[in-house]
Amino acid sequence: NTVTRRQDYAPPAFWIDIVHLTFDLEPTKTRVLNKMVLRRNPDVPAQPLRLDGDELNLARVMLAGQGCSFRMEGETLVLENVPEGTEPFELEVFTTCNPEKNSKLMGLFMSGGDFFTQCEAEGFRRITYFLDRPDVMATYTVTLRADKARYPVLLSNGNLVDEGDLEGGRHFATWHDPFKKPSYLFAVVAGQLVAREQRITTRAGREHLLQVYVRPGDLDQTEHAMNSLIHSVLWDEARFGLALDLDRFMVVATSDFNAGAMENKGLNIFNTKYVLAKASTATDADFDAVESVIGHEYFHNWTGDRVTCRDWFQLSLKEGLTVFRDQEFSQDLAGTPSARAVKRIQDVINLRAAQFPEDAGPMAHPVRPDEYLEISNFYTTTIYEKGAEVVRMYQTLVGRDGFRKGMDLYFQRHDGQAVTCDDFAAAMADANPDSELARLLPQFKRWYSQAGTPVVKAQGQYNAAARTYTLTLSQSCAATPGQPHKAPFVIPVRMGLVGADGRDLPLQLDHWQRPVEGSHTLVLTEPTATYTFVGVDSEPVPSLLRGFSAPVDLEWEATPEQLLHLLANDSDPFSRWEAGQRLALRTAIEQIAASAGATSAAPLNDAYLAALRTVLRHPDLDAAFKALVLTLPDEDYIADQLDVVDPQRIHAVCDAMALQLATALQADWAWAFEEHQHTGAYSPDPVSAGRRELAGLALHQLCLAATHGGELVWPGRAYQRFKDAGNMTDRLNALSALVGSGHDLAGRALQRYYELFRHEPLALDKWFSLQARAPDRGGNVLPQVRALLKHPDFSLRTPNRARSLVFSFCHGNPAAFHRADAAGYAFWADRVLELDAINPQVAARLARAMDSWARLAEPYRSAAREAIARVAAKPSLSNDVREVVTRSLA
Ligand code: HT7
Ligand code: ZN
Numbered sequence: 014n015t016v017t018r019r020q021d022y023a024p025p026a027f028w029i030d031i032v033h034l035t036f037d038l039e040p041t042k043t044r045v046l047n048k049m050v051l052r053r054n055p056d057v058p059a060q061p062l063r064l065d066g067d068e069l070n071l072a073r074v075m076l077a078g079q080g081c082s083f084r085m086e087g088e089t090l091v092l093e094n095v096p097e098g099t100e101p102f103e104l105e106v107f108t109t110c111n112p113e114k115n116s117k118l119m120g121l122f123m124s125g126g127d128f129f130t131q132c133e134a135e136g137f138r139r140i141t142y143f144l145d146r147p148d149v150m151a152t153y154t155v156t157l158r159a160d161k162a163r164y165p166v167l168l169s170n171g172n173l174v175d176e177g178d179l180e181g182g183r184h185f186a187t188w189h190d191p192f193k194k195p196s197y198l199f200a201v202v203a204g205q206l207v208a209r210e211q212r213i214t215t216r217a218g219r220e221h222l223l224q225v226y227v228r229p230g231d232l233d234q235t236e237h238a239m240n241s242l243i244h245s246v247l248w249d250e251a252r253f254g255l256a257l258d259l260d261r262f263m264v265v266a267t268s269d270f271n272a273g274a275m276e277n278k279g280l281n282i283f284n285t286k287y288v289l290a291k292a293s294t295a296t297d298a299d300f301d302a303v304e305s306v307i308g309h310e311y312f313h314n315w316t317g318d319r320v321t322c323r324d325w326f327q328l329s330l331k332e333g334l335t336v337f338r339d340q341e342f343s344q345d346l347a348g349t350p351s352a353r354a355v356k357r358i359q360d361v362i363n364l365r366a367a368q369f370p371e372d373a374g375p376m377a378h379p380v381r382p383d384e385y386l387e388i389s390n391f392y393t394t395t396i397y398e399k400g401a402e403v404v405r406m407y408q409t410l411v412g413r414d415g416f417r418k419g420m421d422l423y424f425q426r427h428d429g430q431a432v433t434c435d436d437f438a439a440a441m442a443d444a445n446p447d448s449e450l451a452r453l454l455p456q457f458k459r460w461y462s463q464a465g466t467p468v469v470k471a472q473g474q475y476n477a478a479a480r481t482y483t484l485t486l487s488q489s490c491a492a493t494p495g496q497p498h499k500a501p502f503v504i505p506v507r508m509g510l511v512g513a514d515g516r517d518l519p520l521q522l523d524h525w526q527r528p529v530e531g532s533h534t535l536v537l538t539e540p541t542a543t544y545t546f547v548g549v550d551s552e553p554v555p556s557l558l559r560g561f562s563a564p565v566d567l568e569w570e571a572t573p574e575q576l577l578h579l580l581a582n583d584s585d586p587f588s589r590w591e592a593g594q595r596l597a598l599r600t601a602i603e604q605i606a607a608s609a610g611a612t613s614a615a616p617l618n619d620a621y622l623a624a625l626r627t628v629l630r631h632p633d634l635d636a637a638f639k640a641l642v643l644t645l646p647d648e649d650y651i652a653d654q655l656d657v658v659d660p661q662r663i664h665a666v667c668d669a670m671a672l673q674l675a676t677a678l679q680a681d682w683a684w685a686f687e688e689h690q691h692t693g694a695y696s697p698d699p700v701s702a703g704r705r706e707l708a709g710l711a712l713h714q715l716c717l718a719a720t721h722g723g724e725l726v727w728p729g730r731a732y733q734r735f736k737d738a739g740n741m742t743d744r745l746n747a748l749s750a751l752v753g754s755g756h757d758l759a760g761r762a763l764q765r766y767y768e769l770f771r772h773e774p775l776a777l778d779k780w781f782s783l784q785a786r787a788p789d790r791g792g793n794v795l796p797q798v799r800a801l802l803k804h805p806d807f808s809l810r811t812p813n814r815a816r817s818l819v820f821s822f823c824h825g826n827p828a829a830f831h832r833a834d835a836a837g838y839a840f841w842a843d844r845v846l847e848l849d850a851i852n853p854q855v856a857a858r859l860a861r862a863m864d865s866w867a868r869l870a871e872p873y874r875s876a877a878r879e880a881i882a883r884v885a886a887k888p889s890l891s892n893d894v895r896e897v898v899t900r901s902l903a
Pocket of ligand 1: 133134272309389392
């Protein structure tokens with residue numbers, strides 16, 4: 014119940030070297046015998062042994078084979094009389110727990126009648142008493158005993174060393190993990206599972222058995238996960254020289270999981286959402302997500318498991334680095350430069366949608382936080398995605414080869430250790446001693462200690478007489494909770510100058526001997542810096558922050574003509590896409606500010622629409638890129654640009670822009686649909702997925718236009734496509750086109766979808782989600798969501814289902830959620846409280862839907878505050894939710 018501070022880190026008073034665990038698995042009473050070998054840490058003054066526990070029933074404690082005295086301090090087991098020297102001693106702790114009652118899904122829990130564990134961050138203490146902290150690393154041997162018919166598969170980390178039958182229809186399996194690991198990487202799975210298996214031989218010539226375990230009946234959905242795993246193994250060896258270190262690597266899927274997946278050593282446990290994929294129930298986006306999450310967990314084997322975190326404040330050491338690695342993996346697998354760029358743009362869209370608001374809200378924290386009440390609340394987009402951008406900046410500053418050298422040195426120095434972000438930074442700088450990174454390291458490390466999104470202001474000046482172009486960049490960063498003032502960051506700004514003919518001009522800074530072709534990275538370290546380019550024959554358009562080279566907000570007062578020039582020509586796909594977004598954003602903001610209440614029916618100007626038409630019909634651009642350019646910024650992103658947010662006003666303007674885009678380009682959309690609708694036999698590759706994406710977007714626009722006076726045939730065609738689709742992407746796109754347009758056929762299609770997929774949990778999640786995200790027409794969505802809460806297939810206890818309905822509504826449908834009558838907020842408060850009694854981690858995620866309440870216009874602001882205060886006033890609130898709402902109201 015107290016705040017944990019980074020500054021208070023102290024090494025453990027004891028080490029635990031060896032752990033022998035024996036489980037007698039029973040749903041309501043599992044018995045756990047924990048035999049440990051401990052020794053005092055000679056570097057720490059002598060003190061009692063304090064072992065963490067949480068909701069355990071303690072039966073017996075034995076010290077060196079004898080009963081011993083102990084006491085409880087809250088949930089902590091305290092032993093005063095442990096041996097004094099530094100010699101190892103044996104401690105035996107016997108406890109029981111109740112997996113069936115474990116609705117928090119931390120520790121040992123049941124899902125579909127099978128046993129699973131989740132130990133990160135502090136779940137191991139719900140299995141046995143332990144020094145449950147990542148810098149205590151031990152070797153584990155685990156024996157599992159259970160009923161053989163009910164639990165035929167018994168798994169734990171490492172290698173299977175023994176198995177056999179026991180009396181009374183029971184059996185056992187003993188596993189030994191040869192690698193020392195922290196307790197958060199411990200795992201157990203027991204149940205009725207089947208596996209897809211594949212033997213592979215890696216470059217290093219070593220043989221491995223890869224297994225993907227699922228429930229019987231789901232095996233046909235595991236091919237993509239297995240292929241993704243094989244690709245991951247090969248990629249990590251090829252790109253980073255990191256080989257698989259175990260004979261056997263297992264992935265297991267469960268449908269009840271708080272997060273996406275977990276990198277337990279050799280026994281990764283996954284949410285089914287990130288393992289199961291077949292064409293009839295999973296979309297292209299689902300296939301991509303499986304690939305990237307399988308990659309992410311596999312890559313943790315080195316960045317997380319072999320080298321782990323000293324304490325939880327260092328979480329981004331493993332998470333930021335591993336997200337960076339999974340992003341690079343997906344880009345490398347995507348193949349073409351265009352497909353790579355699409356992936357990069359999608360990553361940036363996600364960062365801006367989730368991390369930028371976090372950095373501007375009450376939960377803002379540095380990539381390496383300074384304090385927490387509940388560590389689970391700090392598995393955030395700042396730790397993960399901003400952390401990945403920080404790692405990406407290392408690579409930008411030292412180059413790809415330099416980054417590889419840094420990684421090599423990091424593993425050379427720290428394999429088998431629990432370390433800090435400083436250790437990673439030092440390895441990168443020491444491996445590249447002549448780099449700008451090495452020179453600027455202390456300043457670069459401000460990315461770890463300062464929260465907030467820096468703003469970079471750009472101003473350009475062309476001097477025709479001198480043939481120079483002068484670019485001035487200034488940086489600032491707004492105050493965040495606890496950090497009123499920020500020192501300047503090191504900001505790599507990749508840029509180019511685009512000539513009148515649309516090509517990149519050679520770049521020559523005034524102190525350079527000769528020009529370079531294409532792009533150059535300016536490294537901004539001061540509050541303001543001016544760069545003069547020479548030999549510039551005609552006025553260029555600057556293309557700034559190419560590839561999104563730093564996680565900053567770029568303020569640049571470009572003219573519409575400059576942005577249109579970049580949209581038509583920029584050689585950098587990110588900046589080209591960004592130019593289009595800026596044009597749309599500017600229009601939206603002008604409309605929102607200008608006409609209090611009255612929205613123009615045609616907010617988008619002809620030049621912008623013509624530019625979009627040119628992109629849509631462009632013979633050389635890929636469909637996936639076109640779809641990104643032709644997707645307008647969403648309501649939340651627009652809200653993030655405003656000081657005062659009126660969600661209904663934003664919604665009205667977005668609606669008008671969307672309708673205008675649909676109707677003005679109707680003929681072009683029809684062309685795009687016909688041109689891209691056939692993709693042949695289903696394959697999730699980027700080219701066919703891009704074609705499906707663009708066809709789906711076109712159908713969406715055509716149905717929208719049809720319900721507003723356009724061509725009437727399209728809803729019927731969408732319904733037909735929905736019925737006949739050979740894959741989930743086309744089917745769901747057609748269904749959401751109907752739901753999005755509000756056409757009468759939407760109801761029929763939703764009913765049919767339910768009948769088709771009522772026995773497919775992941776597909777049914779989409780059905781709940783689609784309805785929760787539907788356009789609000791006269792306030793109809795909230796009553797519909799309330800009705801769905803009572804649906805026999807809905808349960809708040811299953812996180813995926815709760816997310817599909819309640820989170821989709823509160824986090825994903827701003828116009829329906831922010832109601833003038835405050836009913837959306839009341840719904841939110843009721844669900845947070847209801848969920849908190851079941852699963853505090855999931856409840857705390859839902860609580861974050863109100864992060865931006867303070868910027869809301871009235872009457873939303875006061876009503877939102879009242880709803881948050883109602884939650885905060887509940888006396889028995891979990892630490893998880895309490896931390897979120899307290900910060901929100903501070
Ligand atoms: N490292 C894993 C984190 C995780 C987690 C954290 C809190 C509660 C439940 C959890 N399940 C998994 C996931 C990852 O980043 O790979
Ligand atoms: Zn991770």
